[in-house]
Amino acid sequence: MTPRAAILGPLLALLTLAGGSSAGAQQVTVAFDPSGEVGVDEVLQLTIRIEASGSVRVTPPAIELDNLEIVGGPSRTTSVQFVNGRRSDSQTFVWSVRPRALGTAGLSEGRVAIGSDIVDLPQRTVSVVENPPQRVPRARSADPFDRMFGRDPFGRDRRRRGLDDFFNRRRVERREPEIFLEASLLPRQPWVGQQALYTLHLYTDVGIRSVTPSQLPDFKGFWTQVLPQETDSTPERVVRDGREIYRIKLLQRALFPRRAESLRIEPVATRMVVARQGFGSPFEDVGEIERRSNPLQIEVRELPEPAPPSFNGAVGDLRLEAELEPRQLQVGEAATLRLTLAGRGHLKGLLPPTLDVPTLDGVPAFEVFDPQTQSSEEVRGTQVVGEKVWSYVLLPQRPGTIELADIEIPYFNARTSSYEVTSVSDLTLDVAAATRLERAGGSVAELHPIRQISGAPPSQSWPWRLWLFASPLVAAACLLIVRRTTGGWTRTDGSPAPRRHLLRALDDAAQEDRASQLAARLEAAWRHFLEARWALPPGLASRRWSEELVARGAAADAVSELVQLQEDLHYLRYAPKLSETDEMRDEVLARSRKLARRLR
Amino acid sequence: MTAPAENAKANRWRSATFAVLLAAAWLAGVSVPALPVGADSSVASVTEERDALGALAAGNDLVEAGELERAIEVYRSGWSPRRQHPTLAYNLGTTLHLSDRLPEAILWYRRADADDPWVEENLWLARRSLGSRRIATGGPWAPVAAQAGTLSNVGIGLAWLALLGLAFERRLPRATWLALALGAILTFGAARALERWGPRPAVLLATCRSPAGDLPAGTEVEARWDGTWRVAGETFECPDQAVEPIDPAL
Numbered sequence: 001m002t003p004r005a006a007i008l009g010p011l012l013a014l015l016t017l018a019g020g021s022s023a024g025a026q027q028v029t030v031a032f033d034p035s036g037e038v039g040v041d042e043v044l045q046l047t048i049r050i051e052a053s054g055s056v057r058v059t060p061p062a063i064e065l066d067n068l069e070i071v072g073g074p075s076r077t078t079s080v081q082f083v084n085g086r087r088s089d090s091q092t093f094v095w096s097v098r099p100r101a102l103g104t105a106g107l108s109e110g111r112v113a114i115g116s117d118i119v120d121l122p123q124r125t126v127s128v129v130e131n132p133p134q135r136v137p138r139a140r141s142a143d144p145f146d147r148m149f150g151r152d153p154f155g156r157d158r159r160r161r162g163l164d165d166f167f168n169r170r171r172v173e174r175r176e177p178e179i180f181l182e183a184s185l186l187p188r189q190p191w192v193g194q195q196a197l198y199t200l201h202l203y204t205d206v207g208i209r210s211v212t213p214s215q216l217p218d219f220k221g222f223w224t225q226v227l228p229q230e231t232d233s234t235p236e237r238v239v240r241d242g243r244e245i246y247r248i249k250l251l252q253r254a255l256f257p258r259r260a261e262s263l264r265i266e267p268v269a270t271r272m273v274v275a276r277q278g279f280g281s282p283f284e285d286v287g288e289i290e291r292r293s294n295p296l297q298i299e300v301r302e303l304p305e306p307a308p309p310s311f312n313g314a315v316g317d318l319r320l321e322a323e324l325e326p327r328q329l330q331v332g333e334a335a336t337l338r339l340t341l342a343g344r345g346h347l348k349g350l351l352p353p354t355l356d357v358p359t360l361d362g363v364p365a366f367e368v369f370d371p372q373t374q375s376s377e378e379v380r381g382t383q384v385v386g387e388k389v390w391s392y393v394l395l396p397q398r399p400g401t402i403e404l405a406d407i408e409i410p411y412f413n414a415r416t417s418s419y420e421v422t423s424v425s426d427l428t429l430d431v432a433a434a435t436r437l438e439r440a441g442g443s444v445a446e447l448h449p450i451r452q453i454s455g456a457p458p459s460q461s462w463p464w465r466l467w468l469f470a471s472p473l474v475a476a477a478c479l480l481i482v483r484r485t486t487g488g489w490t491r492t493d494g495s496p497a498p499r500r501h502l503l504r505a506l507d508d509a510a511q512e513d514r515a516s517q518l519a520a521r522l523e524a525a526w527r528h529f530l531e532a533r534w535a536l537p538p539g540l541a542s543r544r545w546s547e548e549l550v551a552r553g554a555a556a557d558a559v560s561e562l563v564q565l566q567e568d569l570h571y572l573r574y575a576p577k578l579s580e581t582d583e584m585r586d587e588v589l590a591r592s593r594k595l596a597r598r599l600r
Numbered sequence: 601m602t603a604p605a606e607n608a609k610a611n612r613w614r615s616a617t618f619a620v621l622l623a624a625a626w627l628a629g630v631s632v633p634a635l636p637v638g639a640d641s642s643v644a645s646v647t648e649e650r651d652a653l654g655a656l657a658a659g660n661d662l663v664e665a666g667e668l669e670r671a672i673e674v675y676r677s678g679w680s681p682r683r684q685h686p687t688l689a690y691n692l693g694t695t696l697h698l699s700d701r702l703p704e705a706i707l708w709y710r711r712a713d714a715d716d717p718w719v720e721e722n723l724w725l726a727r728r729s730l731g732s733r734r735i736a737t738g739g740p741w742a743p744v745a746a747q748a749g750t751l752s753n754v755g756i757g758l759a760w761l762a763l764l765g766l767a768f769e770r771r772l773p774r775a776t777w778l779a780l781a782l783g784a785i786l787t788f789g790a791a792r793a794l795e796r797w798g799p800r801p802a803v804l805l806a807t808c809r810s811p812a813g814d815l816p817a818g819t820e821v822e823a824r825w826d827g828t829w830r831v832a833g834e835t836f837e838c839p840d841q842a843v844e845p846i847d848p849a850l
Contacts, residue, residue, distance in 0.1 A: 472763035
């Protein structure tokens with residue numbers, strides 16, 4: 001096993017333990033080591049790693065190689081992890097392969113059976129070139145004695161190494177391995193909400209069998225996102241303090257500070273099983289050591305002021321998109337506005353933007369309900385990319401063209417240290433009047449069509465009422481005028497109206513010179529009138545006039561006056577001729593005329 | 601022929617002639633101002649009816665052809681406030697509804713036959729589509745105005761009672777008759793005045809604004825005319841063209 005492979009397996013276990021698996025039910029990764037450009041005689045390692053949730057049976061992959069020959073393998077490594085009570089298995093198959101000729105080489109096809117599933121392996125290629133990049137000397141090309149001084153911690157072929165150890169063990173010197181952990185954070189002074197990358201590196205110059213974390217920081221004050229292990233994560237050789245040493249990325253987290261404050265990230269403590277050659281022994285000397293990383297002190301910066309008015313805390317590099325469906329609908333139907341805010345940054349905690357509801361004819365054009373929210377995040381490289389989707393239901397209230405106001409979301413771009421705005425516009429709804437709606441009882445009302453010509457009569461309200469009202473009044477007016485003009489109704493027997501007859505009789509009587517005759521004629525005229533107009537019996541004694549007339553509805557004062565007139569006429573008729581009779585004569589005539597109007 | 605008989609005959613002729621002249625004058629006074637110049641009442645009615653039916657047929661054809669705007673114009677041309685054709689009003693309302701002109705559609709549905717179930721359903725749809733509301737408050741005179749029809753009927757009844765009393769009850773005191781006649785005139789006149797100047801059902805065709813808020817187009821209100829339209833019971837001042845009474849013939 002190569003040094004990289006020797007370290008990689010345990011580290012995968014560590015990463016899983018430290019961050020929790022983000023894989024789904026199963027995940028297959030394929031990698032060449034080295035990758036990119038390789039030489040013709042260079043031996044590569046083809047690693048196929050299968051991760052699956054639970055206990056799953058995995059058969060060795062069937063592979064087809066292009067321009068590669070297998071020089072070893074496959075070796076199989078099985079790892080079982082229990083995280084939060086869940087079992088996760090991983091199996092790693094490693095082949096040693098060698099290019100046959102210049103050009104492109106790689107895994108052209110392959111399949112693996114994971115439980116009952118058959119999974120196709122992704123293709124991987126390398127370029128075979130004459131002059132490959134210079135690499136850290138691999139085990140086979142290294143000085144075979146280097147390992148005696150601990151310079152080749154990852155060993156080579158175990159059988160040969162055992163023999164070498166056996167024959168050369170006296171030359172082996174024991175030395176303390178150089179192993180340490182280093183934690184780093186970039187940037188060291190992040191803005192509130194800005195992603196900072198926390199990385200834990202293991203530096204070692206010996207082989208590591210396993211790494212088990214005994215203490216992990218809680219990252220208090222941060223929202224954290226575990227960054228999955230890179231598929232081609234391999235130890236890299238770096239120069240540190242003048243010495244070459246292997247560096248392995250053990251752990252990476254994306255950290256998003258929640259508020260502006262001074263934060264401390266506690267160190268990581270691990271136990272490691274280290275393998276090195278024992279003195280005078282052909283076998284490896286395995287020991288366990290503990291290491292702690294350095295703590296980190298971080299100053300989180302407050303976002304600059306002033307923030308835009310509608311700034312809701314979004315930090316990153318974001319883009320807003322909108323979908324409005326359907327854009328043509330009827331009143332009573334709903335449209336869905338789907339706003340998608342995506343980009344680099346942690347978006348899960350963002351509040352939805354408030355929609356400005358336009359008015360149509362002075363009333364809100366639509367009713368908008370609280371949006372449904374969906375959030376998702378993925379990691380691209382070391383960058384957390386978030387997506388926040390708000391789905392608003394819009395219920396138009398009136399027909400017409402509704403133009404939604406531009407929707408803007410300001411955010412703080414940490415790269416430019418400035419506020420920027422992402423927006424969407426041109427959101428228009430064409431709302432038609434409803435022609436079909438459901439009633440409260442569940443029945444459906446539909447717009448009825450126009451009617452064809454029908455015999456329904458036009459309605460008229462006022463003319464007939466006016467006629468009905470005016471007709472009797474006009475008729476009554478005519479009646480009154482006729483009565484006034486003619487002096488009364490003509491009787492049915494053809495005789496003149498009583499009042500008119502009375503008046504004529506009064507006129508005729510006025511021609512009489514003798515007072516007694518005048519009084520007699522007046523008395524007779526009145527008797528005739530009372531008989532004709534009031535239906536008094538002929539010859540009724542004058543003393544009973546009052547009683548009868550009142551009984552027939554005549555005005556009492558007029559009747560009283562008539563009785564007085566009758567007494568005066570009686571006096572005038574039988575009184576001696578005196579000078580005063582002339583005056584009485586004129587008086588009774590005038591009183592008779594007046595009474596004729598009152599008793600008509 | 602005796603003198604009294606000759607007098608009676610002459611009286612009858614004079615009375616009849618006078619009554620005929622009065623009736624003719626009254627007919628002219630009532631009918632002529634309401635007619636188009638140069639037309640008599642019967643001709644006008646027939647013409648209006650013919651116009652309404654012609655407009656209905658032409659408008660229907662245009663609706664079938666999908667020319668809604670022209671159909672609306674044709675329907676309008678055939679409608680007369682004095683002879684309100686319910687089918688014409690319904691078709692006009694439906695065409696306006698199809699054209700998304702819902703405030704006007706509500707107005708014309710209200711002018712159509714209220715007992716027609718199609719009118720009722722289409723009006724319901726228009727109201728729901730518009731989210732419109734109905735403001736029933738018509739100010740302090742609203743309860744009285746609501747009884748304007750009853751008042752006018754009472755006035756008509758009193759007028760006939762006065763006539764009958766005058767004609768057949770000779771002994772009816774003059775004061776009683778005058779009270780009947782005056783009561784008839786006042787009651788009927790009050791009913792007309794209420795319907796003319798009191799709160800009347802109307803539909804807003806444009807938004808009426810007030811400091812407290814707006815009344816949107818399509819709102820059904822009780823409006824009153826005092827030189828400008830006022831939505832009774834409210835403080836809204838509406839442009840003249842914003843308020844359209846349901847019955848413009850009042």
